Amino acid sequence: MMxxxxxxxxxxxxxxxxPALVVDLDLLEANIRRMAxxxxxxGIRLRPHAKTHKCAAIARMQIAAGAVGICCQKVGEAEAxxxxxxxxxxxxxxxxGERKLDxxxxxxxxxxxxxxxxxxxxxxxxxxxxxxxxxxxEVLVEIDVGTGRCGTPPGAPALAxxxxxxxxxxxxxxxxxxxxxxxxxxxxxxxxxxAIAAAAEGLRQTLDLLAAEGLDCRIVGGAGTxxxxxxTELGLWTELQAGSYVFMDxxxxxxxGPDGQPDRRxxxxxxxxxxxxxxxxxDRIVTDAGLKAMSTESGxxxxxxxxxxxxxxxxxxxxxxxxxxxxxxxxxxVLSLIPGHCDPTVNLHDWIIGTRGGIVECIWPVDARGxxx
Amino acid sequence: MMxxxxxxxxxxxxxxxxPALVVDLDLLEANIRRMAxxxxxxGIRLRPHAKTHKCAAIARMQIAAGAVGICCQKVGEAEAxxxxxxxxxxxxxxxxGERKLDxxxxxxxxxxxxxxxxxxxxxxxxxxxxxxxxxxxEVLVEIDVGTGRCGTPPGAPALAxxxxxxxxxxxxxxxxxxxxxxxxxxxxxxxxxxAIAAAAEGLRQTLDLLAAEGLDCRIVGGAGTxxxxxxTELGLWTELQAGSYVFMDxxxxxxxGPDGQPDRRxxxxxxxxxxxxxxxxxDRIVTDAGLKAMSTESGxxxxxxxxxxxxxxxxxxxxxxxxxxxxxxxxxxVLSLIPGHCDPTVNLHDWIIGTRGGIVECIWPVDARGxxx
Numbered sequence: 001m002m003x004x005x006x007x008x009x010x011x012x013x014x015x016x017x018x019p020a021l022v023v024d025l026d027l028l029e030a031n032i033r034r035m036a037x038x039x040x041x042x043g044i045r046l047r048p049h050a051k052t053h054k055c056a057a058i059a060r061m062q063i064a065a066g067a068v069g070i071c072c073q074k075v076g077e078a079e080a081x082x083x084x085x086x087x088x089x090x091x092x093x094x095x096x097g098e099r100k101l102d103x104x105x106x107x108x109x110x111x112x113x114x115x116x117x118x119x120x121x122x123x124x125x126x127x128x129x130x131x132x133x134x135x136x137x138e139v140l141v142e143i144d145v146g147t148g149r150c151g152t153p154p155g156a157p158a159l160a161x162x163x164x165x166x167x168x169x170x171x172x173x174x175x176x177x178x179x180x181x182x183x184x185x186x187x188x189x190x191x192x193x194x195a196i197a198a199a200a201e202g203l204r205q206t207l208d209l210l211a212a213e214g215l216d217c218r219i220v221g222g223a224g225t226x227x228x229x230x231x232t233e234l235g236l237w238t239e240l241q242a243g244s245y246v247f248m249d250x251x252x253x254x255x256x257g258p259d260g261q262p263d264r265r266x267x268x269x270x271x272x273x274x275x276x277x278x279x280x281x282x283d284r285i286v287t288d289a290g291l292k293a294m295s296t297e298s299g300x301x302x303x304x305x306x307x308x309x310x311x312x313x314x315x316x317x318x319x320x321x322x323x324x325x326x327x328x329x330x331x332x333x334v335l336s337l338i339p340g341h342c343d344p345t346v347n348l349h350d351w352i353i354g355t356r357g358g359i360v361e362c363i364w365p366v367d368a369r370g371x372x373x
Numbered sequence: 374m375m376x377x378x379x380x381x382x383x384x385x386x387x388x389x390x391x392p393a394l395v396v397d398l399d400l401l402e403a404n405i406r407r408m409a410x411x412x413x414x415x416g417i418r419l420r421p422h423a424k425t426h427k428c429a430a431i432a433r434m435q436i437a438a439g440a441v442g443i444c445c446q447k448v449g450e451a452e453a454x455x456x457x458x459x460x461x462x463x464x465x466x467x468x469x470g471e472r473k474l475d476x477x478x479x480x481x482x483x484x485x486x487x488x489x490x491x492x493x494x495x496x497x498x499x500x501x502x503x504x505x506x507x508x509x510x511e512v513l514v515e516i517d518v519g520t521g522r523c524g525t526p527p528g529a530p531a532l533a534x535x536x537x538x539x540x541x542x543x544x545x546x547x548x549x550x551x552x553x554x555x556x557x558x559x560x561x562x563x564x565x566x567x568a569i570a571a572a573a574e575g576l577r578q579t580l581d582l583l584a585a586e587g588l589d590c591r592i593v594g595g596a597g598t599x600x601x602x603x604x605t606e607l608g609l610w611t612e613l614q615a616g617s618y619v620f621m622d623x624x625x626x627x628x629x630g631p632d633g634q635p636d637r638r639x640x641x642x643x644x645x646x647x648x649x650x651x652x653x654x655x656d657r658i659v660t661d662a663g664l665k666a667m668s669t670e671s672g673x674x675x676x677x678x679x680x681x682x683x684x685x686x687x688x689x690x691x692x693x694x695x696x697x698x699x700x701x702x703x704x705x706x707v708l709s710l711i712p713g714h715c716d717p718t719v720n721l722h723d724w725i726i727g728t729r730g731g732i733v734e735c736i737w738p739v740d741a742r743g744x745x746x
Binding site for chain 2: 019100331
């Protein structure tokens with residue numbers, strides 16, 4: 001059930017089998033460096049989200065550049081990355097179910113682990129699992145700062161939950177999770193800033209209540225690639241959890257920077273290499289990358305090598321592209337596609353092929369690929 | 374990189390970890406039997422498409438019920454299923470690239486294998502790979518019968534390609550591939566029939582030209598779950614390639630039958646079991662299955678246990694559901710979701726959990742999961 005990689009180290013990029021998930025190592029390293037430098041210059045901690053890359057090799061590069069640890073969304077991701085040597089993980093999600101809580105508690109004996117909660121009954125069940133395993137699990141209160149997904153309302157309900165955590169011997173209150181997911185792709189720079197400023201109101205109120213009771217927050221977490229500047233300038237958050245900046249994608253490429261132009265401070269390091277497998281009529285080509293090689297729910301892929309081309313549709317194993325007949329790539333031509341959304345695209349692949357200067361330099365397993373549990 | 378399954382054989386379904394891909398074995402078996410009986414009663418061969426299930430255990434059930442073999446879309450799928458014991462495979466797609474053609478030729482020495490082509494240069498390269506491996510590869514001409522994706526135009530171009538195949542010592546002309554993908558989800562029964570009738574014109578013309586030159590077709594392949602009745606009644610096709618009928622999905626559930634009502638002749642056997650992990654306000658719940666557990670490009674999932682509920686959105690690891698407060702499922706409740714599109718959903722999972730009478734009866738590997746190469 002594990003698939004062979006699409007290339008060998010040392011191969012010229014031309015012989016990589018397709019479709020393949022390829023990362024430009026120069027661009028990846030520059031992205032990692034830029035975010036690390038941003039955080040270091042402003043005295044805020046960086047805990048990048050590994051839901052994007054699911055890859056221990058990249059997590060280690062982030063930690064080597066200064067990150068304090070990583071975030072995951074699933075216990076299975078945390079297990080996979082802990083098994084690959086990552087020692088400080090925050091699960092930025094609710095974990096529900098007896099077997100899952102057993103796994104969470106067991107893992108907390110091996111690495112520094114924290115988890116979020118937004119429900120009192122769930123807090124009690126985390127405590128019971130931790131007690132069963134003779135360990136102490138750190139729990140953050142997740143508050144809803146505007147996305148309308150998980151998270152208790154800010155203020156009094158968050159304080160009540162923090163008290164409940166602090167009241168269990170097998171739990172440790174760890175702080176507040178305040179991530180505004182739906183703000184990440186608001187296109188205008190000032191509109192994103194305004195969304196985060198609004199989110200900060202509920203967070204500030206919550207932090208004031210916690211401080212008044214002496215409930216210390218080791219972590220006040222949040223921020224994504226689209227908003228991290230704004231959480232940082234507001235001074236309430238202590239950890240940035242951006243993930244997509246390592247790869248970027250078509251959706252993030254449409255965000256505007258402070259000058260009103262598409263924001264290119266982080267580069268598109270990730271592409272799907274794809275081969276033209278059919279060119280049956282003059283204005284149409286079909287490539288070998290479809291829905292099983294890239295996610296399209298945030299828009300179709302962009303064709304790096306043929307920006308004039310228009311993606312007509314993506315089906316399970318094909319992308320149909322309409323192209324100028326005079327410039328039509330022929331059968332066998334290889335195109336690089338920027339996926340609409342990097343996270344679910346990476347999750348489709350077993351391997352990330354790293355290239356530099358036209359040569360395959362590394363082949364990394366996507367350690368937590370498919371770790372949905 | 375392989376994930377543990379979400380349950381053990383013998384578990385009650387209540388303890389299956391979530392999100393998990395679950396198949397109701399009674400319904401699966403009935404679907405397999407129904408399509409096999411349909412084909413047997415009409416004297417047409419059935420070669421189900423394994424792109425849907427990617428699972429050797431299910432392919433073997435289909436063959437035991439009478440199927441002559443299976444279809445795949447990728448050489449990697451064919452390799453995985455051949456390694457698991459499937460001995461007769463048609464790759465219903467173009468295969469392009471030197472390494473891929475080497476793999477195709479090598480595999481043809483171990484099982485009965487055929488492939489499609491729509492390009493003369495590609496035919497020559499398949500022939501060269503077959504000669505390199507000292508084997509003979511069977512090649513079908515793929516024609517475009519209306520989808521506008523792969524496939525040479527019907528008629529003279531198809532004949533020219535068939536001649537080119539027949540002219541190579543290392544190839545054998547195998548017939549014609551005539552699949553109308555975009556007709557499968559036309560909602561009206563008579564509208565689907567009309568689309569297939571139109572597709573048949575180009576196929577008939579092509580078959581007449583081939584017959585006039587004595588180019589015999591072992592396989593005239595096509596038809597999907599949405600159209601198989603119509604290819605069968607037209608009498609030109611010799612093999613049905615339906616795949617989705619084993620599982621069905623939300624998209625197929627919207628197709629209408631001959632009575633103008635939703636067609637329920639094949640049952641929804643496949644669901645995603647998902648746990649409510651957050652219920653922060655009275656009218657909203659959040660489950661633990663998102664885009665990494667199910668595909669949404671053909672529409673959001675349907676909530677089997679709460680048909681009144683409305684899916685507000687699906688993000689990477691969450692589905693947000695708006696629900697009647699009086700009937701709101703609580704944190705820890707388990708919901709079964711019918712995915713919008715079964716094929717890319719199955720491809721996200723390592724295991725299919727088979728249940729009967731409330732008990733886990735089998736745990737099948739998705740052998741060709743992620744086999745995009």
